[in-house]
Amino acid sequence: MTAHFSPRLVLPPWRAMRITVIAELTQPSRYVPQLTMLVTQLALTWWLWRALYAKVTESAGLNVSQATSYALLGVLFLQFKSVDRSSNGDAMDQLMLDGTIAYWFTRPLPARRWYLIRMCGDLGYGGAWALLGYVVCRAIGAIAGPPTWAAGGAALATLALGLVITYYLQAIVDLMCFWSTINDSAVMAVQLASSLLSGAFAPLWFFPGWFQRADGFLPFESTLNTPLSLYVGRLPVSALGTQLAIQAAWCAALAVFTWWLWRRACARVTILGG
Amino acid sequence: MSTGTIMAEGLTKVFRIPARRPGFGGALKDLVKPVLVPKVAVDDINLRVEVGELLALLGPNGAGKSTTIKMLCGILTPTSGRVEVNGIVPHADRTANARQIGAVFGQRSQLWRDLTARQSLEVLRDMYGLRDSDYRERMKEINRILELEEFWDQRSRQLSLGQRVRCDLAAALLHDPPVVFLDEPTIGMDVVVKEQVREFLRDQVNRRGRTVLLTTHDMTEVARLAERVALIDHGQLVYDGATAGLRDLAGVTWEAHVTVETVPVAIDVPGLALTGSDGTRLTFAPLPAAQGAGAVLTPRHAIRRLIEYLPVTDIQVEEPDLEDVVRQAFRTGR
Numbered sequence: 001m002t003a004h005f006s007p008r009l010v011l012p013p014w015r016a017m018r019i020t021v022i023a024e025l026t027q028p029s030r031y032v033p034q035l036t037m038l039v040t041q042l043a044l045t046w047w048l049w050r051a052l053y054a055k056v057t058e059s060a061g062l063n064v065s066q067a068t069s070y071a072l073l074g075v076l077f078l079q080f081k082s083v084d085r086s087s088n089g090d091a092m093d094q095l096m097l098d099g100t101i102a103y104w105f106t107r108p109l110p111a112r113r114w115y116l117i118r119m120c121g122d123l124g125y126g127g128a129w130a131l132l133g134y135v136v137c138r139a140i141g142a143i144a145g146p147p148t149w150a151a152g153g154a155a156l157a158t159l160a161l162g163l164v165i166t167y168y169l170q171a172i173v174d175l176m177c178f179w180s181t182i183n184d185s186a187v188m189a190v191q192l193a194s195s196l197l198s199g200a201f202a203p204l205w206f207f208p209g210w211f212q213r214a215d216g217f218l219p220f221e222s223t224l225n226t227p228l229s230l231y232v233g234r235l236p237v238s239a240l241g242t243q244l245a246i247q248a249a250w251c252a253a254l255a256v257f258t259w260w261l262w263r264r265a266c267a268r269v270t271i272l273g274g
Numbered sequence: 275m276s277t278g279t280i281m282a283e284g285l286t287k288v289f290r291i292p293a294r295r296p297g298f299g300g301a302l303k304d305l306v307k308p309v310l311v312p313k314v315a316v317d318d319i320n321l322r323v324e325v326g327e328l329l330a331l332l333g334p335n336g337a338g339k340s341t342t343i344k345m346l347c348g349i350l351t352p353t354s355g356r357v358e359v360n361g362i363v364p365h366a367d368r369t370a371n372a373r374q375i376g377a378v379f380g381q382r383s384q385l386w387r388d389l390t391a392r393q394s395l396e397v398l399r400d401m402y403g404l405r406d407s408d409y410r411e412r413m414k415e416i417n418r419i420l421e422l423e424e425f426w427d428q429r430s431r432q433l434s435l436g437q438r439v440r441c442d443l444a445a446a447l448l449h450d451p452p453v454v455f456l457d458e459p460t461i462g463m464d465v466v467v468k469e470q471v472r473e474f475l476r477d478q479v480n481r482r483g484r485t486v487l488l489t490t491h492d493m494t495e496v497a498r499l500a501e502r503v504a505l506i507d508h509g510q511l512v513y514d515g516a517t518a519g520l521r522d523l524a525g526v527t528w529e530a531h532v533t534v535e536t537v538p539v540a541i542d543v544p545g546l547a548l549t550g551s552d553g554t555r556l557t558f559a560p561l562p563a564a565q566g567a568g569a570v571l572t573p574r575h576a577i578r579r580l581i582e583y584l585p586v587t588d589i590q591v592e593e594p595d596l597e598d599v600v601r602q603a604f605r606t607g608r
Contacts, residue, residue, distance in 0.1 A: 012400035012401070012403050016400060016401065018397075019389060019397060023386065023388035026388065088386070088387045090386065090387070098382060099382050100382045100383065100384065103377070103382075103384040105347070105349040105368055105372075106348070106349065106375065106377045107398075107401055108373045108401065109369070110369060266368075269349060270289065271344055
């Protein structure tokens with residue numbers, strides 16, 4: 001009674017990324033509000049930054065086009081994390097409370113790989129919204145293009161590593177559930193910290209010097225401020241090597257930490273309610 | 275150890291549960307220096323289930339059944355003891371173990387709420403790396419008894435409990451595992467669906483030769499499916515043997531209700547004890563072997579003897595139901 005397994009065992013599990021897409025796109029009650037919020041946020045952000053620059057041509061080293069583009073891209077970046085799993089009972093704390101986390105350990109995929117696949121689905125779905133928003137904003141001239149192709153490439157490279165850092169930060173918050181069952185306070189704290197300290201609320205160049213220096217010791221800046229600053233030309237392309245090194249260091253440190261957390265979590269998993 | 279065998283030796287699980295201290299000060303102390311109290315959920319359990327056998331694991335709520343099954347599935351790591359399923363240590367090699375087992379936790383679904391049942395099963399197909407032809411064949415076989423096609427294009431969140439559990443059973447057996455763990459699979463179901471699930475399980479054990487470990491509170495299910503039961507109470511195994519043998523442990527036996535023309539002055543039937551009388555209606559139970567003549571009487575022999583010794587007009591033999599037996603067995607075990 002042995003099942004026949006396909007020799008192509010690596011790719012099929014990754015098809016599970018479609019869970020997010022199916023769950024989101026088959027329910028207008030999910031994507032209509034998301035679209036409405038995105039359009040509203042983009043419009044308000046554009047008006048706000050245009051108004052702020054009404055009487056100045058440059059501030060914090062950014063002109064109106066750079067500042068507006070940075071802020072709008074910040075809004076679009078937040079779309080990467082826009083999937084709310086709690087609406088379909090699939091958030092980590094819900095899995096812990098329901099006890100359905102048990103199934104993560106009875107399937108032929110390590111829990112951490114399953115988590116990665118699902119998160120890639122979430123980030124991919126959110127990224128598609130971000131890309132759509134970017135294309136529309138570029139088409140109507142709300143977001144300026146990068147000053148050079150090199151700057152655009154540098155921004156893309158650092159965005160990729162920024163997303164890796166974002167993934168690890170989210171994983172750490174989710175893994176807390178193995179110890180505390182619920183993580184909603186931590187989620188809120190990390191969401192606030194990551195939005196504020198990454199530059200999603202406002203470009204970090206407008207914050208005081210001490211704030212920027214302190215922020216440099218945290219991973220959040222690398223997720224958003226670095227790629228956007230390269231995109232708008234606030235950071236020169238020559239800074240790419242340094243920025244990539246910083247991001248790579250954060251990726252490595254967070255990867256080691258989450259690997260250790262997964263090991264501990266898998267060893268101590270407890271299923272609530274018998 | 276051959277494929278399809280479950281073995282546990284000295285299996286023990288101790289949880290360390292934080293003891294909450296009262297008041298705000300207590301809460302602060304708990305935060306800084308939590309006090310962890312050991313709670314023994316499973317205590318030194320030895321168990322072996324052979325290939326193609328169905329074992330029912332019984333016990334009251336909180337007895338340790340689910341913890342045992344989760345250790346056998348590889349979800350929980352035992353505190354001590356040895357466990358092997360299909361020759362694999364489940365918690366040490368969860369991935370290899372997962373290919374050899376199927377699991378259903380009755381109150382928990384592994385389907386994704388916003389996906390249709392079919393889409394959920396396809397995700398699992400991909401996860402197990404099954405060929406399309408194998409998948410279709412398996413689904414056809416499962417569908418034959420569980421009749422999934424009526425509702426497999428509905429979203430899981432819209433399924434009834436019975437429909438949902440049938441899909442979960444399909445999910446657990448999709449990859450054709452030799453060993454299946456079922457933790458209260460029929461909880462909350464109506465009798466029709468329960469019977470359908472029982473038929474499915476019978477088929478899986480008798481025809482497919484799967485090894486099944488089942489926990490349930492439904493004694494009808496045990497009576498119809500399991501020839502062997504294991505009783506767990508307070509984390510300890512208090513009985514492991516034939517379902518029929520439970521009666522010996524419990525000391526619960528059959529009773530004969532006899533109606534007589536006239537009640538004799540002295541009622542003395544060898545091998546039987548008078549346990550009740552209500553006018554001309556008398557109740558007898560077999561004497562234990564030590565007190566009676568020779569072996570314990572069977573109901574058939576008792577009827578003969580009652581007719582021989584008493585002016586009988588009517589006899590009814592009442593066998594105790596399994597629920598009474600298990601209840602009494604727990605009392606005896608404690």
